[in-house]
Amino acid sequence: MFVTAVLLWLCVWFIILQFKSRRPKNFPPGPPALPVLGNLLHFSPENPLKDFEKLEKSYGDIYSLFMGSKPTVVINGLKAIKEAIVIKGTDFAGRPQDLLVNDVRQRKGLVLADYGSSWKDHRRFALMTLRNFGLGKTSMEDRIKEEIQHTMKTLDSSIGETLSPQVMFHNASSNIICQVLFGKRYEYEDETIKVIVRCFTENAKIANGPWAMLYDSLPVIRNLPLPFRKAFKNFETCQNIVTKLLNEHKKTRVPGEPRDFVDCYLDELAKRGEEEDFSFSEEELVMNSLDLHFAGTDTTSNTLLTGFLYLMNYPHIQERCQQEIDQVLEGKDQPSYEDRHHMPYMQAVIHEVQRVANTVPLSVFHCTTKNTELLGFSIPQGTMIIQNLTSVLKEEGQWKFPHEFNPENFLDEQGEFVKPEAFMPFSAGPRMCLGESLARMELFLIMVTLLRRFKFTWPKDAGEPDFTPVYGITLTPKPYRMKVQLRAEQ
Ligand code: HEM
Ligand SMILES: *[C@@H]1O[C@H](CO)[C@@H](O)[C@H](O)[C@H]1NC(C)=O
Ligand SMILES: *[C@@H]1O[C@H](CO)[C@@H](O)[C@H](O)[C@H]1NC(C)=O
Numbered sequence: 001m002f003v004t005a006v007l008l009w010l011c012v013w014f015i016i017l018q019f020k021s022r023r024p025k026n027f028p029p030g031p032p033a034l035p036v037l038g039n040l041l042h043f044s045p046e047n048p049l050k051d052f053e054k055l056e057k058s059y060g061d062i063y064s065l066f067m068g069s070k071p072t073v074v075i076n077g078l079k080a081i082k083e084a085i086v087i088k089g090t091d092f093a094g095r096p097q098d099l100l101v102n103d104v105r106q107r108k109g110l111v112l113a114d115y116g117s118s119w120k121d122h123r124r125f126a127l128m129t130l131r132n133f134g135l136g137k138t139s140m141e142d143r144i145k146e147e148i149q150h151t152m153k154t155l156d157s158s159i160g161e162t163l164s165p166q167v168m169f170h171n172a173s174s175n176i177i178c179q180v181l182f183g184k185r186y187e188y189e190d191e192t193i194k195v196i197v198r199c200f201t202e203n204a205k206i207a208n209g210p211w212a213m214l215y216d217s218l219p220v221i222r223n224l225p226l227p228f229r230k231a232f233k234n235f236e237t238c239q240n241i242v243t244k245l246l247n248e249h250k251k252t253r254v255p256g257e258p259r260d261f262v263d264c265y266l267d268e269l270a271k272r273g274e275e276e277d278f279s280f281s282e283e284e285l286v287m288n289s290l291d292l293h294f295a296g297t298d299t300t301s302n303t304l305l306t307g308f309l310y311l312m313n314y315p316h317i318q319e320r321c322q323q324e325i326d327q328v329l330e331g332k333d334q335p336s337y338e339d340r341h342h343m344p345y346m347q348a349v350i351h352e353v354q355r356v357a358n359t360v361p362l363s364v365f366h367c368t369t370k371n372t373e374l375l376g377f378s379i380p381q382g383t384m385i386i387q388n389l390t391s392v393l394k395e396e397g398q399w400k401f402p403h404e405f406n407p408e409n410f411l412d413e414q415g416e417f418v419k420p421e422a423f424m425p426f427s428a429g430p431r432m433c434l435g436e437s438l439a440r441m442e443l444f445l446i447m448v449t450l451l452r453r454f455k456f457t458w459p460k461d462a463g464e465p466d467f468t469p470v471y472g473i474t475l476t477p478k479p480y481r482m483k484v485q486l487r488a489e490q
Helices: 002-021 048-059 078-087 100-104 117-131 140-156 166-182 191-208 210-217 229-252 261-272 282-313 315-328 337-342 344-357 389-393 436-453
Strands: 062-067 070-075 372-374 377-379 384-387 454-457 482-486
Touching (some): 100 210, 166 191, 229 282, 261 282, 337 344, 436 454
Antiparallel strands (some): 372 377, 454 482
């Protein structure tokens, strides 16, 4: 009796889901989808990018698939992406909800928050706080420069030798964002940051894996004690760490004299906490801090890793950067961010590094906030949207040299720096990366300071360099070693 009931229930449920997997009217074309799993079996977990390539070849710039039972539209090319996320920005500014990652974060925070007033308030606040960091005693630029001194020490102790730069760059970008958020840097060996990094790495693996797919497709299993529970536990660990930091701040802060992001947020909470519909809270502060740390660490450090990989293997480009740096910084102690206006070549190199690094190839998934249209197709509210940034960063017709590493992509005939419209490693529109200004300042100051003092070469015994990135949430170069020499000694 019980078994029959279960079977019957399963049948009904499959039929409902099958119904759900049908494409809506005038929806973009795509491969046929199974019930429940949708098109998930099309993709290999190791490198789904290859499988997407086949779909793009068969269906063109815009096609649809089912991630589980979630209807999804993939958009390629500048024209289509711009129409969606810039021209119809608010129609496309949502984030999918109801996935494992949303539940793990209790639907709070910034990066995965749906379009709405809480996201708007927090985004506006974070942008403002990251921009006018002058309101603390130490500017953003000074915080970055201080961290660079530690990186320089690491390099100084490796002169004449080779070193593996992964930890060093990860260290630097994590410490910079910790400085901004919590007013202090963390020794890499320090437990605090180690635990946060470990939990996030594990959770990224879980989120990319089969258990997350099952969680997203089969709501009935969500409360069972299956491996995805670990993600919730990891996240709680992070939450507890940041809550502790928050409590320390509450004890030591002086209202109106913020030392960092957390203090600024607490000031805002004190000022406006009584207002109706005000979305700020201490729990949101914890989630926002974790989001900013997560969003700002791997992205920046992977871009730096890509940069030095290419600069070592294109020595003439490295030398030309160094000539420009020497010339512009002559007699100066340290570079400042202002100097970029006199360094068109360096600027072009940094942008070209970002273009080839393609750090977040599919951006962060969006979701439509209402029924809308794109290139003549109808896209209902709640459709998941994947924007393929690779297709823009390497689009033929948008770049002088789409398929090679060449700073000329960002230089005009006079050697002046120009930024083509298709440069969108930070995405574009209302959801565009909120850390862009911080990231650009970091990339400039770190690369210029390091290149001024050191020469970086590809070790002789390292074999041919492999530029193919490793796939993850962000793309990262294969681990490599670099040889460090002092320039002055040559
Ligand atoms: C080179 C470094 C970086 C790259 C390539 C990058 C790229 C991106 C991309 C592609 C998105 C998704 C935009 C969209 O959904 O359309 C994003 C979102 C975001 N990034 Fe970055 N990012 C970088 C550095 C940073 C840094 C340093 C921070 C922190 C201060 C940061 C904070 C964020 C946040 C909070 C969002 C979510 C914005 C929202 O949902 O409204 N990013 N980033
Ligand atoms: C994104 O674009 C690149 C380059 O056009 C292509 O190789 C890749 O398959 C595309 N990915 C998706 C998800 O469509
Ligand atoms: C990471 O940063 C810490 C703190 O400055 C430092 O002690 C450690 O040596 C760094 N590690 C590397 C590989 O740069």
